[in-house]
Amino acid sequence: MFNWQFSQSCSSSILKELHITVKYFHDCLYILDGCFNQLEKFFVNIDFIYNQSSTINDQEKLSNMKYFSLTCEDATLKYYELIVPLLHRMSNLESLALYLMVSNHFMDERFIDGNDLKENIINHLPRLKKFAFNIHSRTFFLNEIYLPSNADIRNTFTNFKDNQIVCSVDYSQREKVGQCHIYSLPYTILFYNNITNNFPGGLFKSVRQISLCDEDPFEHEFFIQIAEAFPYLKKLRLTNTQSQQHKHSQSSKDAKKKEYPIIKYSHLTELDLFLVHNDYIEQFLDLTKTNLSKNFKLSVEYKSLRLVTDNFTRETTRMNCSKINNIQFYDRISTIPEHFQMYFPRMKYRSLLSYFDINYSSR
Known part of the structure; x- marks a missing residue:
């Protein structure tokens, strides 16, 4: 991790290409403050983007810069104040890649769309010549008379040449928040966050980590689509407190019920089910619905896991639970039943007593 406070003597007059991860946007500005005055290609991953007081020169033109890529997974409020002015300094830029999450300050502030990208960048x-982007923008809204639709956002990209653009817009009536996701194809980054039921679909072979969240329930068909869209998925985080409306079981004897394929996640190593309805714990652990890979980590509330598995005795969840080698419980617990270890045999070599700070009971 680059730290500008301890690297102020770092410089080069011959370096032309740099790939680096830094903690703050401030570090990025320091690197561009004459330390590498021949730099032509700069690929930077930034943890946090916000204002910091400094004496760094952030006005001088970066006339040598031809290729610039900026990635930040954390949401920033400073897109217009920090990122846009930095890009204006790169007047000779030929290739640009932006991967950002942007939160707006004010009510009814517009999304970042094609018009915004043209006007400000x-x-x-x-x-x-080349502009690749993946931008989530979120804004509060009070005026519900005009809320831009997918088609409205898509129309702002009419004049974008040689670019395939995907747009997805969602609104939370409960929180009065809207989010707009725009990205160019091909999709090359490792993550795809804040997926809702309005997910536009596609095939994302590069993606290894996703997050799912919505105010409306996720049904089995949605998870089929997710598994097909992300064939090499390793980490999945889900947030949804709404009960599924169309529950099913492959073991049901009701011939009239529609049969669904069992979903397979062949590469999943981490499954985070924190703020979820119990239906989604069942969705992933019930073998009649989902077949998980071996040796994965589960993050979940203990009380919910206990309910879904019928106190760690349910047969349809036993197979997937036997594949878990690490569990993180979000709630505090004092005792677990003795047969817990039998239900999670891949954890038998771990000291559960010390790991969870709990005691066994015969219940």
Whole structure:
């Protein structure tokens, strides 16, 4: 991790390409403050983007810069104040990649769409030939008379040449928040966050980590789509407190019920089910619905896991639970039944007493 406070003597007059991860946007500005004055290609991953007081020169033109890529998974409020002015300094830029989550300050502030990208970025970079982006923008809304639709956002990209653009818009009536996800194809980054029921679909072979969240329930068909869209998925985080409306079981004797394929996650290593209805714990652990890979980590509330597995005795969840080699419980517990270890045999070599700070009971 780069730390500018301890690296102020770091410089080079011959370095032309740099790939680096830094903690703050401030570190990025320091690198561009004459330390590498011949830099032409700069690929930076930033943990946090916000204002920091400094004496760094953030006005000088970066005329040598031709290729610039910026990635930040954490949401920033400073897109217009920090990121856009930085790009304006790169007047000779030929290739640009932006992967961002942007939260807006004010009510009814517009999403970042094609018009915004043209007005604030493209029109200021006359030599730009390639522009790849993946931008989530979130804004509060009070005026429900006009809320941009997917088609409205898509129309703002009409004049984008040689680019396949995907747009997805969602609104939370409960929280009065809207989110807009725009990205260019091909999709090359490792994560895809904040997926809702409005997920546009596609095939994302590069993605290894996703998060799912919605105010409406996720049904089995949705998870089929997710498994097909992300064939090499390793980490999945789900947030949804709404009960599924169309529950099913492959073991049901009701011939009239529609049969669904069992979903397979062949590469999943981490499954995070924190703020979820118990239906989703069952969705992933019930072998008649989902077949999970061996040796994965589960993060869940103990009381919910105990209910879904019928106090660690249910047969349809036993097989997937036997594949778990690590569990993180979000709630505090004092005792677990003795047969817990039998239900999670891959954890038998772990000291559960010390790991969970709990005692066994015969219940």
